Amino acid sequence: MTRKTLISAAVLVALMSAPASAAIPQGEAVNTASPLNAQSWQLVQREISAREAKAIALARVPGGEVVDIRRTSDAYRVRIIARDGRVVDIIVDAATGRIR
Structure with missing residues (x-):
């Protein structure tokens, strides 16, 4: 070398x-x-982790509780139950961390 x-x-x-x-x-x-x-x-160039995706999604639904997180080829789908009982799916881009 x-x-x-x-x-x-x-x-x-x-x-x-x-x-x-x-x-x-x-x-x-x-x-x-x-x-x-x-x-x-x-x-x-690294991608965001599931932990980072969870934090990004929880910032969108304050006080919510994450019940599921799944990774697709290019994004995380974070399922959150909001305080009022609604189920919210947040899609977080795995490369940029932006919400779709």
């Missing part, structure tokens, strides 16, 4: 262990001229 390859691998490992929000701030472009090009960035 060359020195450049080892440095690139170390950068990838460091980025993979950091939270996604700390790696590149929301809305900023990826510098494709750097050793970590756009294709490599997509490999290290």
